[in-house]
Amino acid sequence: MTAYEPRAAELRELLNRYGREYYVLDAPTVPDAEYDRLFRELQALEEAHPELAGADSPTRRVGGAPLAEFDSVTHAVPMLSLSNAFSDMQLADPAERHAELIQFDERVRKGLDAAEVEYATEPKFDGLAISLLYENGVLTRAATRGDGVAGEQVTENVRTIRAIPLRLDGANPPALLEVRGEVLMLKRDFERLNADQVARGDKTFANPRNAAAGSLRQLDSRITAQRRLSFFAYAIAQVEGADWPDSHAGEMVWLKQLGFPVVEESLRPVVKGVAGLSAYYEGVQARRAGLPFEIDGVVYKVNRRVLQDALGFVSRAPRWAIAHKFPAEEALTVVEAIEEQV
Ligand code: NAD
Secondary structure, eight states, rough: TTTTTHHHHHHHHHHHHHIIIIIIISSSSOOOOHHHHHHHHHHHHHHGGGGGGGGGOOOGOOOOOOOTTTOOHHHHOOOOOOOOOEOOOTSSSSSHTTTTHHHHHEEEEETTOOSOEEEEEEEESSSSEEEEEEEEEEEEEEEEESSOOOOOOOOOHHHHHSSOOOOOOSSOOSSSEEEEEEEEEEEEHHHHHHHHOOOOOEEEEEHHHHHHHHHHHHHHHHHHHHHEEEEEEEEEEEESOOOSSSSSHHHHHHHHHHHOOOOOOOGEEHHHHHHHHHHHHHHHHGGGGGGOEEEEEEEEEEEEHOOOOOOOOSSSSBBTEEEEEESSSSSOOOOOOTTTOO
Protein backbone atom coordinates (compact mmCIF):
# COMPACT_ATOMS: atom_id res chain seq x y z
CA MET A 1 0.00 0.00 0.00
CA THR A 2 1.41 3.39 -0.98
CA ALA A 3 1.06 6.60 1.05
CA TYR A 4 -1.46 7.85 -1.49
CA GLU A 5 -3.80 4.90 -1.23
CA PRO A 6 -5.95 6.22 1.67
CA ARG A 7 -6.51 9.57 -0.10
CA ALA A 8 -7.35 7.80 -3.38
CA ALA A 9 -9.83 5.57 -1.54
CA GLU A 10 -11.39 8.61 0.14
CA LEU A 11 -11.71 10.42 -3.20
CA ARG A 12 -13.27 7.38 -4.87
CA GLU A 13 -15.81 7.10 -2.10
CA LEU A 14 -16.71 10.80 -2.20
CA LEU A 15 -16.96 10.89 -5.99
CA ASN A 16 -19.10 7.76 -6.06
CA ARG A 17 -21.46 9.29 -3.52
CA TYR A 18 -21.65 12.67 -5.27
CA GLY A 19 -22.04 10.96 -8.64
CA ARG A 20 -24.99 8.95 -7.43
CA GLU A 21 -26.63 12.05 -5.92
CA TYR A 22 -26.14 13.96 -9.16
CA TYR A 23 -26.81 11.36 -11.86
CA VAL A 24 -29.26 8.97 -10.22
CA LEU A 25 -31.11 11.06 -7.65
CA ASP A 26 -30.89 14.46 -9.45
CA ALA A 27 -30.07 15.96 -6.06
CA PRO A 28 -26.41 17.09 -5.82
CA THR A 29 -25.10 18.08 -2.41
CA VAL A 30 -21.89 19.81 -3.56
CA PRO A 31 -21.22 22.39 -6.30
CA ASP A 32 -19.99 21.07 -9.65
CA ALA A 33 -16.68 22.91 -9.18
CA GLU A 34 -16.04 20.92 -5.99
CA TYR A 35 -16.84 17.64 -7.78
CA ASP A 36 -14.53 18.64 -10.66
CA ARG A 37 -11.72 19.54 -8.24
CA LEU A 38 -11.90 16.16 -6.46
CA PHE A 39 -12.20 14.34 -9.80
CA ARG A 40 -9.05 15.98 -11.08
CA GLU A 41 -7.20 15.27 -7.85
CA LEU A 42 -8.04 11.57 -8.22
CA GLN A 43 -7.11 11.63 -11.90
CA ALA A 44 -3.73 13.18 -11.09
CA LEU A 45 -3.10 10.60 -8.32
CA GLU A 46 -3.99 7.74 -10.65
CA GLU A 47 -1.80 9.11 -13.42
CA ALA A 48 1.19 9.41 -11.09
CA HIS A 49 0.50 6.02 -9.47
CA PRO A 50 -1.22 3.78 -12.03
CA GLU A 51 -1.43 0.95 -9.49
CA LEU A 52 -4.13 3.00 -7.72
CA ALA A 53 -6.40 3.09 -10.76
CA GLY A 54 -8.84 0.21 -10.44
CA ALA A 55 -11.30 -0.53 -13.23
CA ASP A 56 -14.11 0.60 -10.94
CA SER A 57 -12.67 4.07 -10.32
CA PRO A 58 -15.08 6.98 -10.99
CA THR A 59 -12.43 8.34 -13.38
CA ARG A 60 -13.11 5.33 -15.67
CA ARG A 61 -16.86 5.50 -15.57
CA VAL A 62 -19.55 7.54 -17.25
CA GLY A 63 -22.59 8.86 -15.38
CA GLY A 64 -24.58 6.66 -13.03
CA ALA A 65 -26.43 3.36 -13.18
CA PRO A 66 -29.91 3.56 -14.75
CA LEU A 67 -32.78 3.41 -12.27
CA ALA A 68 -34.47 0.03 -12.06
CA GLU A 69 -37.92 1.63 -12.25
CA PHE A 70 -37.38 2.35 -15.95
CA ASP A 71 -36.87 -0.22 -18.68
CA SER A 72 -33.20 -0.42 -19.54
CA VAL A 73 -31.91 0.37 -23.04
CA THR A 74 -28.50 -0.84 -24.18
CA HIS A 75 -26.92 1.83 -26.37
CA ALA A 76 -25.81 0.51 -29.77
CA VAL A 77 -23.07 3.16 -29.63
CA PRO A 78 -21.90 3.97 -26.07
CA MET A 79 -22.82 7.42 -24.76
CA LEU A 80 -19.54 8.76 -23.46
CA SER A 81 -18.44 11.66 -21.34
CA LEU A 82 -16.11 14.46 -22.41
CA SER A 83 -12.63 15.20 -21.12
CA ASN A 84 -12.35 18.62 -19.50
CA ALA A 85 -9.98 21.53 -19.90
CA PHE A 86 -9.94 24.52 -17.56
CA SER A 87 -8.45 27.98 -18.01
CA ASP A 88 -7.24 30.26 -15.27
CA MET A 89 -8.53 33.61 -16.48
CA GLN A 90 -6.54 35.43 -13.78
CA LEU A 91 -3.30 34.71 -15.63
CA ALA A 92 -2.19 37.49 -17.96
CA ASP A 93 -0.13 35.37 -20.35
CA PRO A 94 -2.51 33.63 -22.82
CA ALA A 95 -0.12 30.67 -23.13
CA GLU A 96 -0.37 30.09 -19.38
CA ARG A 97 -4.06 30.94 -19.18
CA HIS A 98 -5.04 28.37 -21.78
CA ALA A 99 -2.31 25.79 -21.07
CA GLU A 100 -4.74 22.84 -20.98
CA LEU A 101 -6.35 23.88 -24.24
CA ILE A 102 -2.93 24.14 -25.87
CA GLN A 103 -2.14 20.62 -24.63
CA PHE A 104 -5.40 19.29 -26.11
CA ASP A 105 -4.66 20.82 -29.52
CA GLU A 106 -1.10 19.46 -29.39
CA ARG A 107 -2.34 15.95 -28.65
CA VAL A 108 -4.84 16.15 -31.52
CA ARG A 109 -2.28 17.48 -34.00
CA LYS A 110 0.25 14.86 -32.95
CA GLY A 111 -2.35 12.10 -33.28
CA LEU A 112 -3.26 13.28 -36.78
CA ASP A 113 0.23 14.38 -37.77
CA ALA A 114 -1.27 17.71 -38.83
CA ALA A 115 0.02 21.27 -38.55
CA GLU A 116 -3.41 22.77 -37.95
CA VAL A 117 -6.81 21.27 -37.17
CA GLU A 118 -10.30 22.55 -37.82
CA TYR A 119 -12.67 22.39 -34.87
CA ALA A 120 -16.45 22.66 -34.67
CA THR A 121 -17.45 24.61 -31.56
CA GLU A 122 -20.61 24.58 -29.46
CA PRO A 123 -21.85 25.67 -26.08
CA LYS A 124 -21.77 22.99 -23.42
CA PHE A 125 -25.42 22.84 -22.49
CA ASP A 126 -26.07 22.21 -18.82
CA GLY A 127 -28.83 19.65 -19.08
CA LEU A 128 -28.82 15.92 -19.62
CA ALA A 129 -27.93 13.84 -22.62
CA ILE A 130 -30.61 11.95 -24.51
CA SER A 131 -30.53 9.46 -27.38
CA LEU A 132 -33.39 9.64 -29.89
CA LEU A 133 -34.01 6.78 -32.30
CA TYR A 134 -35.98 7.38 -35.52
CA GLU A 135 -37.05 4.45 -37.65
CA ASN A 136 -38.31 5.39 -41.11
CA GLY A 137 -38.63 8.96 -39.90
CA VAL A 138 -40.64 8.26 -36.75
CA LEU A 139 -39.41 8.64 -33.17
CA THR A 140 -39.55 5.13 -31.74
CA ARG A 141 -37.33 5.27 -28.67
CA ALA A 142 -35.68 7.74 -26.35
CA ALA A 143 -33.13 6.85 -23.71
CA THR A 144 -31.03 8.65 -21.10
CA ARG A 145 -27.27 8.17 -21.02
CA GLY A 146 -27.28 6.20 -17.76
CA ASP A 147 -23.83 4.71 -17.27
CA GLY A 148 -23.04 5.17 -20.96
CA VAL A 149 -23.57 1.49 -21.78
CA ALA A 150 -27.22 1.28 -20.76
CA GLY A 151 -29.71 4.04 -20.04
CA GLU A 152 -33.35 4.47 -19.10
CA GLN A 153 -36.11 4.18 -21.64
CA VAL A 154 -38.01 7.48 -21.38
CA THR A 155 -39.84 7.51 -24.73
CA GLU A 156 -43.25 8.50 -23.37
CA ASN A 157 -41.76 11.42 -21.45
CA VAL A 158 -39.72 12.60 -24.42
CA ARG A 159 -42.80 12.58 -26.65
CA THR A 160 -44.17 15.39 -24.46
CA ILE A 161 -41.24 17.70 -25.33
CA ARG A 162 -42.44 19.98 -28.09
CA ALA A 163 -38.97 20.82 -29.37
CA ILE A 164 -38.33 17.16 -30.24
CA PRO A 165 -39.77 16.12 -33.60
CA LEU A 166 -41.99 13.02 -33.47
CA ARG A 167 -41.55 12.70 -37.23
CA LEU A 168 -38.61 13.91 -39.32
CA ASP A 169 -39.07 16.64 -41.93
CA GLY A 170 -38.43 15.78 -45.57
CA ALA A 171 -39.66 13.27 -48.12
CA ASN A 172 -37.14 10.43 -47.81
CA PRO A 173 -36.26 9.90 -44.16
CA PRO A 174 -33.34 7.60 -43.35
CA ALA A 175 -34.30 4.03 -42.47
CA LEU A 176 -32.59 4.58 -39.13
CA LEU A 177 -31.24 7.65 -37.42
CA GLU A 178 -29.96 8.02 -33.87
CA VAL A 179 -29.64 11.62 -32.77
CA ARG A 180 -28.07 12.78 -29.54
CA GLY A 181 -28.58 16.05 -27.79
CA GLU A 182 -29.30 17.76 -24.55
CA VAL A 183 -32.64 18.09 -22.78
CA LEU A 184 -32.65 21.26 -20.72
CA MET A 185 -34.89 23.82 -19.13
CA LEU A 186 -34.65 27.45 -20.27
CA LYS A 187 -33.82 29.90 -17.50
CA ARG A 188 -37.23 31.59 -17.74
CA ASP A 189 -39.09 28.25 -17.58
CA PHE A 190 -36.99 27.24 -14.59
CA GLU A 191 -37.90 30.45 -12.78
CA ARG A 192 -41.57 29.95 -13.58
CA LEU A 193 -41.45 26.36 -12.38
CA ASN A 194 -39.81 27.31 -9.09
CA ALA A 195 -42.32 30.12 -8.57
CA ASP A 196 -45.13 27.57 -9.10
CA GLN A 197 -43.44 25.16 -6.69
CA VAL A 198 -43.28 27.90 -4.04
CA ALA A 199 -46.93 28.83 -4.63
CA ARG A 200 -47.93 25.18 -4.13
CA GLY A 201 -45.72 24.84 -1.06
CA ASP A 202 -43.54 22.30 -2.90
CA LYS A 203 -39.76 22.15 -2.80
CA THR A 204 -37.88 24.22 -5.37
CA PHE A 205 -35.20 22.87 -7.70
CA ALA A 206 -31.53 23.71 -7.12
CA ASN A 207 -30.85 24.68 -10.76
CA PRO A 208 -32.23 24.21 -14.29
CA ARG A 209 -30.16 21.07 -14.84
CA ASN A 210 -31.69 19.31 -11.87
CA ALA A 211 -35.13 20.53 -12.82
CA ALA A 212 -34.67 19.13 -16.34
CA ALA A 213 -33.31 15.80 -15.13
CA GLY A 214 -36.01 15.44 -12.47
CA SER A 215 -38.72 16.32 -14.96
CA LEU A 216 -37.54 13.94 -17.66
CA ARG A 217 -37.01 10.99 -15.35
CA GLN A 218 -40.59 10.88 -14.12
CA LEU A 219 -42.49 7.62 -14.03
CA ASP A 220 -45.67 9.57 -14.85
CA SER A 221 -45.30 11.32 -18.23
CA ARG A 222 -48.18 13.68 -17.33
CA ILE A 223 -45.82 15.41 -14.92
CA THR A 224 -43.14 15.72 -17.60
CA ALA A 225 -45.76 17.18 -19.94
CA GLN A 226 -46.48 19.98 -17.46
CA ARG A 227 -42.82 20.99 -17.32
CA ARG A 228 -41.44 23.06 -20.17
CA LEU A 229 -38.42 21.17 -21.39
CA SER A 230 -36.29 22.23 -24.33
CA PHE A 231 -33.84 20.35 -26.50
CA PHE A 232 -30.78 20.97 -28.68
CA ALA A 233 -29.32 18.31 -30.98
CA TYR A 234 -25.51 18.03 -31.05
CA ALA A 235 -24.56 14.67 -32.52
CA ILE A 236 -25.51 11.78 -34.76
CA ALA A 237 -24.70 8.29 -33.51
CA GLN A 238 -26.10 6.06 -36.28
CA VAL A 239 -27.44 6.46 -39.81
CA GLU A 240 -28.82 3.82 -42.16
CA GLY A 241 -30.32 4.48 -45.55
CA ALA A 242 -28.99 8.01 -46.06
CA ASP A 243 -25.70 9.81 -46.58
CA TRP A 244 -24.02 10.75 -43.34
CA PRO A 245 -22.39 14.21 -43.56
CA ASP A 246 -18.61 14.01 -43.36
CA SER A 247 -18.17 16.79 -40.80
CA HIS A 248 -19.68 17.82 -37.49
CA ALA A 249 -20.72 21.17 -38.94
CA GLY A 250 -22.40 19.29 -41.81
CA GLU A 251 -24.26 17.11 -39.31
CA MET A 252 -25.65 20.22 -37.62
CA VAL A 253 -26.94 21.58 -40.94
CA TRP A 254 -28.58 18.24 -41.76
CA LEU A 255 -30.14 17.92 -38.30
CA LYS A 256 -31.66 21.36 -38.71
CA GLN A 257 -33.12 20.36 -42.08
CA LEU A 258 -34.62 17.27 -40.50
CA GLY A 259 -36.44 19.45 -37.97
CA PHE A 260 -34.20 19.36 -34.91
CA PRO A 261 -33.43 22.48 -32.90
CA VAL A 262 -29.71 23.19 -33.10
CA VAL A 263 -28.03 26.13 -31.46
CA GLU A 264 -27.92 29.35 -33.50
CA GLU A 265 -25.12 29.63 -36.03
CA SER A 266 -23.18 32.40 -34.26
CA LEU A 267 -22.67 30.00 -31.33
CA ARG A 268 -21.23 27.17 -33.45
CA PRO A 269 -18.52 28.54 -35.72
CA VAL A 270 -15.88 26.26 -37.22
CA VAL A 271 -12.49 27.62 -36.13
CA LYS A 272 -8.82 26.77 -36.55
CA GLY A 273 -6.20 26.13 -33.91
CA VAL A 274 -5.83 27.40 -30.37
CA ALA A 275 -6.26 31.05 -31.41
CA GLY A 276 -9.70 30.31 -32.89
CA LEU A 277 -10.73 28.20 -29.90
CA SER A 278 -9.67 30.66 -27.23
CA ALA A 279 -11.34 33.59 -29.05
CA TYR A 280 -14.57 31.55 -29.20
CA TYR A 281 -14.27 30.62 -25.50
CA GLU A 282 -13.84 34.21 -24.40
CA GLY A 283 -16.60 35.43 -26.74
CA VAL A 284 -19.14 32.90 -25.44
CA GLN A 285 -18.17 33.61 -21.86
CA ALA A 286 -19.03 37.28 -22.47
CA ARG A 287 -22.45 36.22 -23.85
CA ARG A 288 -23.12 33.60 -21.17
CA ALA A 289 -25.32 35.61 -18.80
CA GLY A 290 -27.52 36.80 -21.68
CA LEU A 291 -28.18 33.32 -23.13
CA PRO A 292 -31.65 31.87 -22.53
CA PHE A 293 -30.19 28.60 -21.22
CA GLU A 294 -27.42 27.68 -18.80
CA ILE A 295 -24.09 26.50 -20.09
CA ASP A 296 -21.09 25.38 -18.08
CA GLY A 297 -18.51 25.78 -20.80
CA VAL A 298 -18.01 25.16 -24.48
CA VAL A 299 -17.22 22.01 -26.45
CA TYR A 300 -14.72 21.59 -29.27
CA LYS A 301 -14.95 18.70 -31.71
CA VAL A 302 -12.52 17.87 -34.49
CA ASN A 303 -14.72 18.80 -37.44
CA ARG A 304 -13.94 16.09 -40.01
CA ARG A 305 -15.42 12.70 -39.17
CA VAL A 306 -12.57 10.71 -40.75
CA LEU A 307 -10.21 12.52 -38.41
CA GLN A 308 -12.47 11.80 -35.43
CA ASP A 309 -12.39 8.11 -36.35
CA ALA A 310 -8.61 8.20 -36.68
CA LEU A 311 -8.27 9.62 -33.16
CA GLY A 312 -10.81 7.28 -31.53
CA PHE A 313 -11.56 7.04 -27.82
CA VAL A 314 -9.97 6.63 -24.43
CA SER A 315 -11.88 4.73 -21.76
CA ARG A 316 -14.66 7.24 -21.06
CA ALA A 317 -14.34 10.01 -23.65
CA PRO A 318 -13.46 10.66 -27.28
CA ARG A 319 -9.91 11.87 -28.00
CA TRP A 320 -11.26 14.23 -30.66
CA ALA A 321 -13.37 16.43 -28.38
CA ILE A 322 -13.02 18.37 -25.16
CA ALA A 323 -15.24 20.39 -22.85
CA HIS A 324 -13.61 23.70 -22.02
CA LYS A 325 -15.31 24.62 -18.77
CA PHE A 326 -16.05 28.08 -17.48
CA PRO A 327 -15.06 29.03 -13.95
CA ALA A 328 -17.83 28.25 -11.47
CA GLU A 329 -20.49 30.96 -11.69
CA GLU A 330 -21.80 30.47 -8.19
CA ALA A 331 -21.53 27.88 -5.50
CA LEU A 332 -24.44 25.65 -4.66
CA THR A 333 -25.91 27.45 -1.68
CA VAL A 334 -29.22 25.77 -1.07
CA VAL A 335 -29.43 22.10 -1.78
CA GLU A 336 -32.87 20.70 -1.81
CA ALA A 337 -33.95 17.27 -2.78
CA ILE A 338 -36.40 17.13 -5.60
CA GLU A 339 -39.94 16.61 -4.45
CA GLU A 340 -40.95 14.18 -7.17
CA GLN A 341 -37.72 12.26 -7.10
CA VAL A 342 -37.85 9.15 -9.18
P1 NAD B 1 -19.89 16.26 -18.81
O1 NAD B 1 -21.19 16.87 -18.46
O2 NAD B 1 -18.69 16.95 -18.32
O3 NAD B 1 -19.74 16.08 -20.39
C1 NAD B 1 -20.47 15.17 -21.18
C2 NAD B 1 -21.88 15.62 -21.35
O4 NAD B 1 -21.89 16.92 -21.88
C3 NAD B 1 -22.68 14.84 -22.36
O5 NAD B 1 -23.18 13.67 -21.83
C4 NAD B 1 -23.76 15.83 -22.70
O6 NAD B 1 -24.87 15.62 -21.85
C5 NAD B 1 -23.16 17.16 -22.37
N1 NAD B 1 -23.09 18.14 -23.48
C6 NAD B 1 -23.55 19.42 -23.39
N2 NAD B 1 -23.35 20.08 -24.51
C7 NAD B 1 -22.75 19.22 -25.38
C8 NAD B 1 -22.30 19.35 -26.72
N3 NAD B 1 -22.40 20.49 -27.41
N4 NAD B 1 -21.74 18.27 -27.30
C9 NAD B 1 -21.59 17.11 -26.62
N5 NAD B 1 -22.00 16.93 -25.33
C10 NAD B 1 -22.57 17.98 -24.72
O7 NAD B 1 -19.87 14.80 -18.44
P2 NAD B 1 -20.23 14.02 -17.18
O8 NAD B 1 -19.11 13.08 -17.03
O9 NAD B 1 -21.59 13.54 -17.19
O10 NAD B 1 -20.33 15.08 -16.05
C11 NAD B 1 -19.35 15.53 -15.32
C12 NAD B 1 -19.82 16.87 -14.82
O11 NAD B 1 -21.03 16.75 -14.08
C13 NAD B 1 -18.77 17.33 -13.87
O12 NAD B 1 -17.88 18.14 -14.56
C14 NAD B 1 -19.57 18.03 -12.80
O13 NAD B 1 -19.58 19.40 -13.12
C15 NAD B 1 -20.94 17.47 -12.91
N6 NAD B 1 -21.19 16.59 -11.75
C16 NAD B 1 -21.48 17.19 -10.59
C17 NAD B 1 -21.69 16.43 -9.44
C18 NAD B 1 -22.04 17.10 -8.17
O14 NAD B 1 -22.15 16.42 -7.15
N7 NAD B 1 -22.23 18.40 -8.16
C19 NAD B 1 -21.58 15.03 -9.51
C20 NAD B 1 -21.27 14.44 -10.72
C21 NAD B 1 -21.06 15.23 -11.84
